[in-house]
Amino acid sequence: MSIEKPAIIGGEPVSKHWIPIAKPIIGDEEKQAVMEALEKGALASGEFIEKFEKEFARYIGVKHAIATSCGTDALFISYLSLDLTFNKKILTTPLTFIATASAAICTGAIPIFADVEEDANISPEEISKVLEKEHINGICVVHMYGKPCRMEKILSMAREYNIPVIEDASHAHGAEYKGKKVGNLGDIAAFSLYPAKIIAAGGWGGVIVTNNDELAETARLIALQGELREVRGTKTAYEFVRIGYNMRMSNIEAAVAYYQLRKLNKFIEIRRKYARILTEMLEDVPGIKTPTDPAYGKHVYYLYVITIDEKKIGWSRDEFVEALRKENIDARRGYHKPLHQQELFLKINDPRVNYFAKIVKYPEYSKLSYPTAEKLSKTSVWLPCHPALTEKDVENIGKAIRKLISWKTGKKL
Numbered sequence: 213m214s215i216e217k218p219a220i221i222g223g224e225p226v227s228k229h230w231i232p233i234a235k236p237i238i239g240d241e242e243k244q245a246v247m248e249a250l251e252k253g254a255l256a257s258g259e260f261i262e263k264f265e266k267e268f269a270r271y272i273g274v275k276h277a278i279a280t281s282c283g284t285d286a287l288f289i290s291y292l293s294l295d296l297t298f299n300k301k302i303l304t305t306p307l308t309f310i311a312t313a314s315a316a317i318c319t320g321a322i323p324i325f326a327d328v329e330e331d332a333n334i335s336p337e338e339i340s341k342v343l344e345k346e347h348i349n350g351i352c353v354v355h356m357y358g359k360p361c362r363m364e365k366i367l368s369m370a371r372e373y374n375i376p377v378i379e380d381a382s383h384a385h386g387a388e389y390k391g392k393k394v395g396n397l398g399d400i401a402a403f404s405l406y407p408a409k410i411i412a413a414g415g416w417g418g419v420i421v422t423n424n425d426e427l428a429e430t431a432r433l434i435a436l437q438g439e440l441r442e443v444r445g446t447k448t449a450y451e452f453v454r455i456g457y458n459m460r461m462s463n464i465e466a467a468v469a470y471y472q473l474r475k476l477n478k479f480i481e482i483r484r485k486y487a488r489i490l491t492e493m494l495e496d497v498p499g500i501k502t503p504t505d506p507a508y509g510k511h512v513y514y515l516y517v518i519t520i521d522e523k524k525i526g527w528s529r530d531e532f533v534e535a536l537r538k539e540n541i542d543a544r545r546g547y548h549k550p551l552h553q554q555e556l557f558l559k560i561n562d563p564r565v566n567y568f569a570k571i572v573k574y575p576e577y578s579k580l581s582y583p584t585a586e587k588l589s590k591t592s593v594w595l596p597c598h599p600a601l602t603e604k605d606v607e608n609i610g611k612a613i614r615k616l617i618s619w620k621t622g623k624k625l
């Protein structure tokens with residue numbers, strides 16, 4: 213059997229059309245709800261916000277949900293609500309989107325990193341090593357790509373050291389750890405509803421969830437100008453009791469989010485089915501490591517991320533991603549530079565880069581190393597795995613990978 217020529221050197225692409233890394237599915241319900249909000253003139257505040265908050269809290273199994281302008285702001289408000297401000301140290305992963313750490317910098321806190329495990333989630337053992345030698349004020353875990361972190365160990369250390377746990381659940385709507393939804397594991401959690409995420413709002417959007425009444429009230433006040441009305445009702449309009457921001461979700465965004473939430477379980481089912489198809493097609497390929505479903509919970513596959521061994525597959529990671537893109541597959545190299553190697557962190561003590569450097573002294577991140585995060589940043593490939601794809605698209609992703617590796621290794625897969 214002959215080996216097909218990769219599209220990057222003039223062959224036919226495996227897929228005739230572009231297979232995007234993410235695409236929101238917006239149905240008639242979302243469209244009608246937006247029209248309803250527009251027709252009522254309820255553009256900013258309105259009933260969809262409260263409806264969405266109630267439903268989201270119920271879905272996660274928590275007492276409170278506060279809809280926000282985006283996931284970054286949800287994290288910022290969560291850190292502030294816990295008083296993780298000037299010079300407080302927040303322990304988190306170096307392999308995440310910038311917002312997990314930049315929201316901490318914006319409260320005046322100091323991000324401290326602990327290395328990740330092979331699955332890209334923060335390592336409880338590495339957290340333990342940091343806690344033994346440094347005073348930490350908060351731990352922010354990120355359930356990476358939709359896979360819950362190993363929470364039991366992390367929560368038990370947090371209790372032992374009396375440190376709050378924040379969950380950055382931006383990738384993990386509906387993921388479960390030992391029967392509980394993520395977001396219902398730590399003290400407070402932040403979700404993003406950016407359109408590429410598992411569910412979207414009608415624009416940007418985020419949510420904070422917590423079971424703690426006091427934290428919920430503080431978070432709501434911070435998100436909503438510190439105005440008492442937001443927690444005590446209209447009689448207290450224009451009474452301002454603390455410093456706050458305008459970081460709320462709009463009614464139009466919430467209209468979309470409310471109907472998206474109803475489809476979340478269905479979306480997750482499809483993501484998990486597509487992940488199974490990809491794993492079946494790829495697990496026997498030498499040089500490819502596929503993601504795994506944890507025994508302790510439910511992975512929701514916000515992204516399907518493989519790691520590659522460049523020598524075995526015959527392609528460098530970046531070439532491989534480029535070659536897949538030529539096959540019409542929107543592969544990405546993802547977080548290809550861990551946070552501690554980003555220019556922001558290398559220059560973090562320079563007030564021109566970070567105005568908090570005028571009052572906060574940060575570690576010299578350039579001297580730090582997190583070997584697993586650094587390795588994964590060089591070997592990971594993000595692949596599409598979402599319900600806007602067809603089963604045929606998913607099969608084409610698997611086929612394209614097998615084709616490219618066959619070409620380089622000379623062995624038909």
Ligand SMILES: Cc1ncc(COP(=O)(O)O)c(C=O)c1O
Binds near residue numbers: 283311312
């Ligand atoms: C892990 C993580 N945290 C936080 C965020 C920030 O969310 P948003 O884009 O809604 O501000 C994102 C968004 O991509 C993310 O991936």
